[in-house]
Each structure stands twice: as C-alpha cells, then as structure tokens.
Amino acid sequence: MTKPAIAAVNDFVVKFANVNGSGSASANELFARAILRMGVPVSPRNIFPSNIQGLPTWYEVRVTEKGHLGRRGGVDMMVAMNPQTWAEDVKEIEPGGYLFYDSTKPMPASMFREDINIIGVPLTAITNATYSDARQRQLFKNIIYVGALSVLLDIDDNEIKRLFGEQFKGKEKLLDSNVKALNLGRDWVTQHADPAAVKLKVRRADNVGDRIFVEGNNAAALGAVYGGATVCAWYPITPSSSLAEAFQAHCKKLRHDKETGKAKYAIVQAEDELASIGIVIGAGWNGARAFTSTSGPGISLMTEFIGLASFAEVPAVIVNVQRGGPSTGMPTRTQQSDLLSCAYASNGDTKHVLLFPEDPKECFDFTADALDLADRLQTLVFVMTDLDIGMNHRLCAPFQWDDKRDLDRGKVMTAADLEAGKNFGRYLDVDGDGIPFRTYPGTHPTKGAYFTRGTTKDEYARYSEEGAVYVRNMERLQKKFDTARRIAPQPVRYSSPKPTRSGVIYFGSTSPSMAEALDQLEAQGHHVNALRVRSFPFSQAVEDFIHEHERVFVVEQNRDAQLRTMLMSEFTLDGRKLVPVLHYDGTPITARFITADIAKKLGQLKVVSFEKAAS
Amino acid sequence: MTYIAKPRLHHPSLVKNKAGYTRRDYEGAVSTLCAGCGHDSISAAIIQASYELDVLPHQIAKLSGIGCSSKAPTYFLGASHGFNTVHGRMPSVMTGANLANRDLIYMGVSGDGDSASIGLGQFAHIMRRGVNMTYIVMNNGVYGLTKGQFSATADKGSISKKGVANSDESIDLVSLAILMGATFVGRSFSGDKHQLVPLIKAAMAHEGAAFLDVISPCVAFNNHPGSTKSYDYVREHNEALNRVDFIESREEITTSYDPGTLTTVQQHDGSILRLRKLGEDYDASDKVAAMKRVQEGMAAGEVVTGLLYVDPSPKDLHHHLNTVDAALNTLETADLCPGPAALDRINAGLR
Numbered sequence: 018m019t020k021p022a023i024a025a026v027n028d029f030v031v032k033f034a035n036v037n038g039s040g041s042a043s044a045n046e047l048f049a050r051a052i053l054r055m056g057v058p059v060s061p062r063n064i065f066p067s068n069i070q071g072l073p074t075w076y077e078v079r080v081t082e083k084g085h086l087g088r089r090g091g092v093d094m095m096v097a098m099n100p101q102t103w104a105e106d107v108k109e110i111e112p113g114g115y116l117f118y119d120s121t122k123p124m125p126a127s128m129f130r131e132d133i134n135i136i137g138v139p140l141t142a143i144t145n146a147t148y149s150d151a152r153q154r155q156l157f158k159n160i161i162y163v164g165a166l167s168v169l170l171d172i173d174d175n176e177i178k179r180l181f182g183e184q185f186k187g188k189e190k191l192l193d194s195n196v197k198a199l200n201l202g203r204d205w206v207t208q209h210a211d212p213a214a215v216k217l218k219v220r221r222a223d224n225v226g227d228r229i230f231v232e233g234n235n236a237a238a239l240g241a242v243y244g245g246a247t248v249c250a251w252y253p254i255t256p257s258s259s260l261a262e263a264f265q266a267h268c269k270k271l272r273h274d275k276e277t278g279k280a281k282y283a284i285v286q287a288e289d290e291l292a293s294i295g296i297v298i299g300a301g302w303n304g305a306r307a308f309t310s311t312s313g314p315g316i317s318l319m320t321e322f323i324g325l326a327s328f329a330e331v332p333a334v335i336v337n338v339q340r341g342g343p344s345t346g347m348p349t350r351t352q353q354s355d356l357l358s359c360a361y362a363s364n365g366d367t368k369h370v371l372l373f374p375e376d377p378k379e380c381f382d383f384t385a386d387a388l389d390l391a392d393r394l395q396t397l398v399f400v401m402t403d404l405d406i407g408m409n410h411r412l413c414a415p416f417q418w419d420d421k422r423d424l425d426r427g428k429v430m431t432a433a434d435l436e437a438g439k440n441f442g443r444y445l446d447v448d449g450d451g452i453p454f455r456t457y458p459g460t461h462p463t464k465g466a467y468f469t470r471g472t473t474k475d476e477y478a479r480y481s482e483e484g485a486v487y488v489r490n491m492e493r494l495q496k497k498f499d500t501a502r503r504i505a506p507q508p509v510r511y512s513s514p515k516p517t518r519s520g521v522i523y524f525g526s527t528s529p530s531m532a533e534a535l536d537q538l539e540a541q542g543h544h545v546n547a548l549r550v551r552s553f554p555f556s557q558a559v560e561d562f563i564h565e566h567e568r569v570f571v572v573e574q575n576r577d578a579q580l581r582t583m584l585m586s587e588f589t590l591d592g593r594k595l596v597p598v599l600h601y602d603g604t605p606i607t608a609r610f611i612t613a614d615i616a617k618k619l620g621q622l623k624v625v626s627f628e629k630a631a632s
Numbered sequence: 633m634t635y636i637a638k639p640r641l642h643h644p645s646l647v648k649n650k651a652g653y654t655r656r657d658y659e660g661a662v663s664t665l666c667a668g669c670g671h672d673s674i675s676a677a678i679i680q681a682s683y684e685l686d687v688l689p690h691q692i693a694k695l696s697g698i699g700c701s702s703k704a705p706t707y708f709l710g711a712s713h714g715f716n717t718v719h720g721r722m723p724s725v726m727t728g729a730n731l732a733n734r735d736l737i738y739m740g741v742s743g744d745g746d747s748a749s750i751g752l753g754q755f756a757h758i759m760r761r762g763v764n765m766t767y768i769v770m771n772n773g774v775y776g777l778t779k780g781q782f783s784a785t786a787d788k789g790s791i792s793k794k795g796v797a798n799s800d801e802s803i804d805l806v807s808l809a810i811l812m813g814a815t816f817v818g819r820s821f822s823g824d825k826h827q828l829v830p831l832i833k834a835a836m837a838h839e840g841a842a843f844l845d846v847i848s849p850c851v852a853f854n855n856h857p858g859s860t861k862s863y864d865y866v867r868e869h870n871e872a873l874n875r876v877d878f879i880e881s882r883e884e885i886t887t888s889y890d891p892g893t894l895t896t897v898q899q900h901d902g903s904i905l906r907l908r909k910l911g912e913d914y915d916a917s918d919k920v921a922a923m924k925r926v927q928e929g930m931a932a933g934e935v936v937t938g939l940l941y942v943d944p945s946p947k948d949l950h951h952h953l954n955t956v957d958a959a960l961n962t963l964e965t966a967d968l969c970p971g972p973a974a975l976d977r978i979n980a981g982l983r
C-alpha cells in the first residue's frame with residue numbers, strides 16, 4: 018500500500034524545529050525569502066521561548082500563492098532539527114505530510130509514524146566530513162538543510178545565491194563558503210534521494226508585486242523617525258525591545274547632521290518604565306516629539322504617569338507591543354489583551370486614544386500619525402500592536418510618504434501670538450473642539466507661562482478644587498475625546514456580496530486571518546459583513562455598523578472579550594447582540610478557528626440567509 | 633485653597649539687575665505653606681540667586697514632584713514654566729525636558745520623601761546621567777504634606793512628633809549623589825541664606841548635574857526636641873566646611889582675600905567659586921576626600937555643610953549623546969523627516 022502524500026503547489030506549511038541560539042534563524046529566513054523572490058507570498062512566524070540559548074524554537078513558514086498571511090494551523094512538512102522536541106514535532110505533522118530529519122544516527126522505527134513520509138538526510142555526517150571547526154559545523158549545517166530542501170521543494174537555487182550575494186556584498190569568502198554549503202545539501206539530495214517523493218512544490222508566480230517584507234517593530238520605529246520623534250526612552254521588554262533598537266539603527270543612518278555628525282535625536286535606555294514614560298512626558302511638555310515602546314508589564318508600571326499626561330494634557334506616544342498576560346504571562350506569545358488596561362489606564366475617569374495597526378505598513382503609518390495626533394490632541398496616544406505583527410516578517414504594502422506632509426504640532430501659541438495680545442488660557446477651549454492652546458517653556462519673557470500639574474485647575478491653569486471648575490474641565494476633556502473620535506483613523510468596511518444581517522468586528526493582527534475566514538465563510542454560504550476597527554474612541558461608523566446588523570461577532574485574541582466590553586459600554590448596547598469569538602492560547606489566531614467558530618455559532622443561532630428569508 | 637496672585641506693585645526704587653528685572657520679577661504666588669516653613673526660606677534664596685545671576689526668568693524651567701516642598705515652585709519664578717509631576721518621578725520628567733531643549737536652565741525641587749523614599753531610584757539615575765540641572769531637596773526628614781510620617785532621610789533614633797522612634801537607617805542624599813556621579817554637590821540649611829544663596833547660584837551656573845541638600849525644618853512636624861532636623865538641632869550641629877562666593881566670569885574680582893582662608897575653583901562656564909575655608913583645609917575637587925569628610929561628619933553627629941564636591945569641567949547628558957547644538961524642540965520637518973526618496977530606498981531594501 019502506498020502511503021498517502023499531501024500534494025500541493027504554492028500552498029503548504031513548513032515548520033522548522035530548532036534549538037535556540039544555533040544560528041538557524043538566518044537560514045530559515047533565507048528559505049522564506051527565496052520563495053518570496055519566486056513571486057510566491059510567504060508568511061513566516063517565529064515561535065520562541067523566553068530564553069537565549071538551548072531551548073527549543075520553531076519557525077513556521079506558510080507558503081501561500083493566494084496571499085493568506087495569517088497563520089494557517091497544521092504542518093505539512095516538519096524540519097525536525099531538535100531531538101528534544103522530536104516527539105511533539107512528529108505528532109504535529111498532518112497525515113500524509115513529511116518529516117525531514119538528520120539521518121546521521123540510525124533511529125528505531127518507533128520514533129516515526131506510519132502515516133507520514135520520511136526524508137532522512139545525513140546532515141551531521143555531511144557537515145562533519147567538510148568542516149572541522151565547531152562553529153562552522155553548526156552554522157553550515159543549517160545552510161545544508163536549506164540546500165537539501167531547495168531540491169525537494171523545487172526552490173530556485175539561483176534566488177538563494179542572489180540573496181547570499183546581497184547579504185555578503187564585498188565579503189567574497191563568506192559568499193563562497195555559503196554557496197558551497199548550499200550545494201553540499203543540494204548535491205546529496207540529487208544523488209541519494211528522490212525529489213519526486215515530496216509532492217509539496219514551489220512554482221514561480223507573480224503574486225508578490227511591489228510589497229515589502231518587514232517586521233512591525235522595525236516599521237513602527239521608522240514611522241517614529243518619519244513622524245519627527247526626537248526623544249525615545251525605553252526599557253527592554255519582549256516583544257518590544259527590537260522597536261527601540263530599530264529606532265536607534267534608523268536614526269544612525271537618517272538623523273545625523275551631515276556637517277557636524279551630531280545627532281538630531283536622543284535615546285535613553287531608562288532604568289525602568291516609570292522613567293521611560295516620565296522622560297517622554299518631560300520631552301513632550303517641552304515641545305519635542307517623544308515616544309516609548311513597551312509591553313504589558315511596562316504599561317502596568319506607567320499607569321500613574323499615563324493619568325498625568327492625559328489630565329495635564331501633555332503629548333506622548335506609547336507603542337504597546339502586546340504579549341500574553343496577565344502579569345509576566347507569556348512573554349514570547351501573542352495576544353490582544355491590553356485593550357482595557359490601556360484604554361482606561363490610571364485612576365479617576367480616564368480614557369485614552371488607541372490605534373490598532375493590522376500589519377507593518379500600518380505600524381509605520383500609525384506611529385507617525387500617533388505623533389501628530391498626540392500633538393494635535395495634546396494627550397497620550399497608544400499604538401497597539403502585538404508580538405505577531407511586531408516580531409515577524411510580514412508582507413505588506415510599501416511605505417509611502419507625502420512630500421508635502423508637515424509635522425502637525427497642533428495648537429501652540431508662539432511669542433508673536435502672545436505679543437499680539439492673544440488671550441492665552443492653557444485649558445481654555447477657544448473653538449469648541451475641546452483642545453486648548455499651549456505654550457512651550459521659554460516662549461516669552463512675561464506672557465504665556467503657566468504651571469502644569471496633575472491636580473485640578475481652571476481654564477488659566479490655576480489650582481482649583483471647586484466643583485464647578487472641575488466639572489467644566491472634565492466635560493471639556495470629554496469633548497476633546499469626541500474630537501479624537503473624528504480625527505483618528507476610521508474603520509474599514511468589507512461588505513459581503515450578498516445582503517446579510519450578520520456582521521463581524523475585528524482589529525489589529527487578526528486582519529489577515531479574518532480576510533481568509535471571510536472567503537471561507539462566503540464559500541460555505543455564510544454571508545457576513547466585516548468592519549475593521551482602527552482606533553478608540555470608536556468612530557460613529559462603528560455604532561452604525563452594529564445597528565445595521567442583527568448580530569455582530571466580535572473577534573479578539575483575549576479571554577475576556579475586551580473590545581466587546583468597550584463597545585458595550587461606549588455605545589450602551591445590549592450585549593446579546595455582540596457575539597464573542599475568542600482565541601487566546603498565545604498562538605496567532607487562524608482563519609480555520611474563526612470560520613469554524615462563526616459557522617458553529619451561526620448554526621446554533623439558526624440563522625436563515627436573507628435570500629431564503631425573502632423567498 | 634485657591635491660587636492667590638501677589639499684587640505686583642512696582643516700587644520705583646526696586647533695583648533692576650543686568651537683565652532688566654527687579655527682584656520682584658523672580659517671585660511667584662503667595663506661599664500657602666505653614667508660616668515659618670523652611671521651604672519658604674529656600675524659595676526666597678532661589679529668587680535671590682536667580683535675580684543676582686541676571687538670568688531671564690522665562691529661561692528657567694522649574695520642575696517638582698509631590699509634597700509641600702514640591703509645591704514650592706509655585707511660590708518662586710512666576711514667569712517661568714513649571715511642572716508639578718508625580719510623586720518621586722520629577723527626575724525622569726526633568727531629564728526628558730532637558731533633552732527636548734538644552735537651552736533652558738533646569739531647576740528641580742523635591743522633598744526628602746519625594747527623592748529619598750518613593751523616588752530614590754530616579755534620584756540616583758538622574759545623577760549618573762549627568763543631566764544639566766540644579767536639583768534641590770528641601771529636606772525635613774518627614775512627609776510634611778501627609779502629616780508627619782518619617783521619610784527615608786529621618787535619622788535613626790530620631791523621634792516623631794507622635795513620639796515614635798525611627799529604627800531605620802537614614803539615607804544621606806549628599807553621599808549618594810557624590811557616589812552616583814553628580815558633579816556638583818553641596819549641603820546647606822534653609823536658615824542660612826548667606827551660605828545658601830551663593831551655593832544655588834554656583835549650582836545654576838554649573839553645566840552638569842548639581843545637587844543641593846538643604847535641611848529645611850518642618851515647623852508642623854519636626855520642630856520639637858526629638859527631631860534631628862529641627863532649627864535648634866541643626867543650628868547646634870552645623871559644621872560649615874566653607875562659605876561660597878560665586879562670581880560670574882565676566883566680573884571676576886582679583887583682589888585677594890586673606891590667602892590662608894580662600895581657594896577658588898573656576899567652573900566650566902568661566903564662573904569662579906571662592907571657597908572661604910571655615911573648617912579645616914578642605915579640597916572640594918577631591919571626590920574621595922569629600923566622601924570621607926561627609927562620613928566623618930555623620931559619625932560625629934555633625935551636619936557638614938558647604939560645597940562638598942565639584943568637578944569644574946563636567947560633561948552633561950547632551951555631551952554623552954552627542955546631540956546637535958540646536959534645541960531638539962526647534963527642529964522642523966525638513967530636519968527630521970527623511971522624505972519619500974529615502975523611503976523608496978528603504979522599501980527597495982525590504983524586498
């Protein structure tokens with residue numbers, strides 16, 4: 018009996034099981050990029066422990082000609098390079114899938130499965146026969162398996178060699194040795210194996226277009242450069258550290274004065290997150306654009322300062338690269354579970370502006386926008402990304418910048434304004450949008466100075482605990498929040514081709530899986546309209562969307578349906594209409610999950626489609 | 633309690649300084665602190681020092697934490713922008729403010745609770761970063777604003793107004809500041825304006841992290857016999873190492889005082905500090921000796937005052953970060969935003 022063998026062209030999942038710190042990361046990325054260069058979209062994800070060396074890590078590459086960039090779930094081929102996780106890795110392979118392993122040491126049959134296809138390549142033997150240095154052995158073994166896989170999966174080795182050429186430009190020796198290692202893997206497979214036995218193939222396509230392949234953290238950091246941030250203060254925490262590091266790297270290239278070599282930015286690695294946000298607020302108060310990046314536990318620490326920025330009306334930006342909570346939680350897993358803790362952070366009646374990017378492109382856009390919004394609204398703005406977007410390379414639209422765009426510094430009264438006798442009340446709403454004018458310290462010798470404080474004050478920044486004065490200020494802040502509702506990024510709607518009474522609301526990194534799920538649902542005859550929320554406070558369009566439908570699924574990556582809670586309280590809605598779809602095990606949400614859950618719930622609700630109801 | 637504006641009756645006889653301002657122009661709102669509070673004397677000394685230094689009032693930014701002491705900035709320099717931040721975290725806010733605009737003079741005011749208890753971490757870190765500032769702790773050994781609990785600078789064994797003895801070791805902010813890398817460290821007493829005013833002036837002229845620990849008795853909670861921060865206790869135990877005369881560089885006076893009792897230190901900005909030796913021969917530029925002298929004083933139950941340590945050519949945070957000469961908050965789109973062409977190149981590298 019022949020074994021079943023999954024056959025697929027440009028639509029499969031390969032998962033690499035490695036040991037952390039073994040140098041596999043760059044080889045795996047090379048694998049993904051080579052496929053991309055063949056015009057076939059890929060979506061890779063790192064699955065890694067909170068540890069530097071020795072523990073297991075995985076790299077999952079979804080090859081997807083159709084461009085479904087969400088996690089698919091399931092594994093068609095496992096590249097099992099870590100003996101420690103062998104058993105669970107083998108178990109994860111779909112029936113009819115493939116196991117690629119290092120066959121240097123013979124292994125008992127009990128270690129394998131009957132219903133999968135086994136491809137053994139003696140990687141260690143090949144490596145040891147060629148290299149004597151331990152470090153070289155480790156690194157080139159990775160390149161050798163990429164070579165072997167390229168033959169088995171029909172990946173064009175010229176693309177890999179071109180990538181080497183770009184990576185090792187000017188370092189000919191390194192280039193040659195990598196090509197040699199690649200060929201070692203390729204030659205062994207060509208001579209000793211039957212590539213036709215593997216029925217997963219990559220075929221050249223033209224579905225990548227001008228898209229770029231970048232991590233969200235890198236993109237957000239670049240957005241901060243373009244958005245004019247000059248002060249960055251941060252404290253290391255996974256998964257946000259690479260954002261501040263990328264800001265440093267971009268600034269080194271883009272922000273040094275050509276003549277003097279001096280820096281047009283200041284980066285401080287603070288002693289903790291209290292200091293990071295304090296530095297950001299001090300800089301914002303003094304008229305510089307400033308931001309910090311952090312994750313859940315950092316937000317918890319910053320809470321008192323968040324209230325200050327909001328109540329004293331100081332611009333500040335926090336990029337929260339969310340991870341699994343609560344507490345230290347799952348530092349290297351993804352979630353969308355800080356919505357409530359950010360939206361309502363700090364004591365008293367506080368609310369803050371949140372932006373929800375869907376991918377690196379929006380990480381770039383929204384970080385730049387957040388700096389404008391923070392100045393315009395004179396408040397703290399959160400960019401809510403997560404580990405899934407932040408730390409994985411994702412295919413997205415190229416970055417764009419309008420040459421005519423100026424930094425929007427908001428309502429700032431200048432020395433000339435003051436000299437001309439303009440009435441300055443630091444907390445005075447002059448034109449009904451709830452946003453007052455501010456002055457930068459040092460503006461004018463006799464006019465425009467004021468005292469900034471977290472205590473209550475009147476329109477002219479004078480300390481006051483009078484009830485009426487307090488209420489007036491709080492109502493103005495509410496009005497300002499309504500202004501934010503209008504000027505923050507508006508939701509994006511996707512309408513089903515058929516009329517329907519079902520809707521779905523989602524946000525952030527759920528986006529690619531949701532898009533795929535909508536296709537799947539449509540194919541199953543479930544018509545659903547979708548709305549991607551991009552900011553809080555919610556636009557009026559969000560409430561309208563909810564009222565337009567009989568039931569609205571709210572898809573989120575947390576346990577407590579946090580977005581749903583916010584929708585209910587902000588719009589005073591009947592909760593029964595909002596059906597939660599929740600995924601929160603720390604892995605990125607998949608289309609399979611969303612489709613199955615929504616289909617099941619629609620079944621339970623016995624939803625009759627419009628056409629049927631009408632007929 | 634509401635804000636009370638002080639009537640600004642400009643008396644013709646008020647003398648203008650070189651900047652064209654009278655002493656009045658450096659004042660703030662009427663204090664709402666307890667009558668006789670040491671903090672008010674320090675505010676008066678800050679006003680005097682700023683006036684004598686001829687600085688433009690709006691070129692100073694004053695920042696504080698939370699406490700009676702941290703309220704003080706309302707009561708001086710009314711034409712300056714001020715920021716009452718949150719409890720114990722003024723240092724980080726001042727760091728950010730300083731990064732945003734290196735051209736202003738930064739005056740940080742804090743209390744012993746604010747800096748030594750809740751804010752000890754930020755206190756230490758702002759010193760080691762070398763932020764160009766004057767950082768004054770109005771030190772009364774208690775939490776004035778929350779009614780008399782011990783702070784971390786309360787001396788071990790001192791008795792609170794309620795009769796409780798403090799069994800915790802006290803934190804000496806002066807020693808800590810020296811250890812953490814502050815480049816100008818002094819201590820004084822709120823009741824001694826002859827020592828305090830020149831110290832504040834010298835600290836403001838210092839182009840690095842300047843720290844002043846000013847013992848400031850709380851009349852409400854520590855002016856009783858068991859307190860080691862009461863007026864009487866400090867007066868009796870004060871051992872002044874030196875009296876500081878501060879002379880701006882442009883008016884350097886060369887007539888010599890009694891040579892046996894004077895040393896001069898020239899600061900980086902050219903200003904001259906004259907240290908009139910009152911104690912034994914004391915060299916304020918010797919960090920190790922300074923630490924030793926402070927520790928000896930503590931062991932002997934003395935409050936050693938004066939300019940304890942100064943590095944005449946300090947390096948500040950902007951120097952370490954190699955920032956441009958222009959204030960960062962003056963940079964505009966063209967300075968900061970690399971534009972679409974650069975972005976196209978970046979896009980090309982990401983394919």
Ligand SMILES: Cc1ncc(C[n+]2csc(CCOP(=O)(O)OP(=O)(O)O)c2C)c(N)n1
Nearest residue numbers: 699700701719743744745746774775776777
């Ligand atoms: C986070 C926080 N905790 C507690 C308080 C209450 N609180 C206000 S002032 C203060 C102590 C101030 O002591 P100190 O800094 O010595 O100032 P003093 O009043 O003695 O001048 C405390 C505990 C607060 N404002 N914020």
Ligand code: SF4
Nearest residue numbers: 666669700776850851
């Ligand atoms: S309680 Fe003490 S510290 Fe506060 S104002 Fe009164 S005397 Fe000053």
Ligand SMILES: [Mg+2]
Nearest residue numbers: 743744745774
């Ligand atoms: Mg105190």
